[in-house]
Amino acid sequence: MANKTEVNGHGGFPWKHLVGFVLSIVLTLFALWVALGTDLSLTWILIIIFGFAFLQAALQLLMFMHVTENSTNTKLTGRVQVGNILFAAFVAIVIVIGSVWVMTAGHAKHDKHDKPKTENRENHGGEHDSEEHGSH
Amino acid sequence: MAHAETHDPNTPLEYRSEVGRLNILGFWIFLGAEIALFATLFATYMVLTHRIADGPALGELFEVKSLLIQTFLLLTSSFTCGLAVHEMRRHNVKGLMLWMIITLGLGLGFLYFEIQEFLHFIHEGANIGTSAAWSGFFVLVGTHGAHVTFGIFWVTMVLIQVAKRGLTPATSAKVFITSLYWHFLDVVWIFIFTAVYLMGMVMHHG
Incomplete structure (x- = not known):
């Protein structure tokens, strides 16, 4: 019985959520450090922090919201x-x-x-x- | 359930009724519209971010400590909300309730610190009418805060319904939809964190 709904619901530990959470924290702190703790040019800072923002948004959608899940x-x-x-x-x-x-x-x-x-x-x-x- | 459907035993409750499935799909489409709504507010804010008139610059008043407290409260609440749905799919009503109540507590904490921050800005001479930049700030961040406030009421009512009726295809679809809404609030906050706070502080110091 393939897990057609791609729901990891009946398993035990919510690894997906934990990984998403830890990566989100890392991305948040790293973005803060790039913005305020480095001497990069404004352009590079903006490229990096917005890159991280989209990455973190994707994490939320995939790891927490199960956007790819089929009903x-x-x-x-x-x-x-x-x-x-x-x-x-x-x-x-x-x-x-x-x-x-x-x-x-x-x-x-x-x-x-x-x-x-x-x-x-x-x-x-x-x-x-x-x-x-x-x-x- | 409208039809006598056969289900894979792994199918979660919230996907078992046609109404539940359609509501979840419809909610995803609603979230697409919400993205467009917030995009217009972000656009307005980013266009006007340097129009500070005689008021303080945005980055001048932003504080890292307050920003991080709010960010981690909301991020953690998104995580605990995910755990609540995880427990719901294991048919563990107590686990669902517990994690959702923690989520609500973190949401209230977020609102508390956001309101404190707004009061601090107003005290420092930056209110919604001070300049175009501050108007854009308060409308964008305030709209997000209003969404959080609405979410707290909504989740509370859905939890009351779960307590009364138990987990059914109908109530579990409602829980799942509120969880999507709650995660979405954190998605919006990621961009407020980046485009408003980080950019504001970088522009001001750099």
């Missing part, structure tokens, strides 16, 4: 669930990166800033700054 004896629902979450992640990434790119890259040219990420904060008082302070 029936078909392979269908596990795939629907995984596909749905991957599509949602795609939507999320497009929304976030798209918004940030449109709102910062465009403004940087408008305001003639070379480094918008570090210089913007002093120059912008609020959301309607472009008309009042647009000529910096």
Whole structure:
């Protein structure tokens, strides 16, 4: 009797959960150390900590939420669930990166800033700054 | 059960009724919509994160200690919630109840420290109207906190139902769905931890 639902429910010790938990702790602390304890460039810090975040999210989905689990004896629902979450992640990434790119890259040219990420904060008082302070 | 179905004896209770199966699948699709909801709040926050007007910078007020306490409370609660479902699948109602109550306690602890942190920020001169950046912060993190609050009530009610009716295909599907919701709160927190707190502190110090 193959374990068609891929549920490790009747076994004894919940190894999957424990491994997921320990790895999550390690990833959390390692991300904190990379962010605050190293001298890496901002770009590398962001790549690493966001890489860890997506990795940890995947761990939660696989180890705790059993996203690949099939509800029936078909392979269908596990795939629907995984596909749905991957599509949602795609939507999320497009929304976030798209918004940030449109709102910062465009403004940087408008305001003639070379480094918008570090210089913007002093120059912008609020959301309607472009008309009042647009000529910096 | 609507139909006389035959089941693999390994099939967990929550998947044995058609309603249970469809509700679980439907909840996964709901979580996809929740991801899109939080994505819009993250996008707003990240666009406005430098618009601090005359208020303090975000990274200026973030504290590692408070951040780690909240993170570990929620992460551990996600773990204990997983153990609760693990016990449910062994038909151990007491184990399910125990781990779920621990989960709720950790969730309450998380809320306590989050509220303390919000009060601290407000005390330091950063409230929801201080600047665009702080508005984005409080709306994003506050929406997550509201989800945790709702989750605590929801899990409590489902547990009351389990206590009254025992583990049936209906109640176990509800427990399983609340567990998905609870794990999802930790997934969102991972990104708040990274995109709000870590990035805020890196930008401020670096």
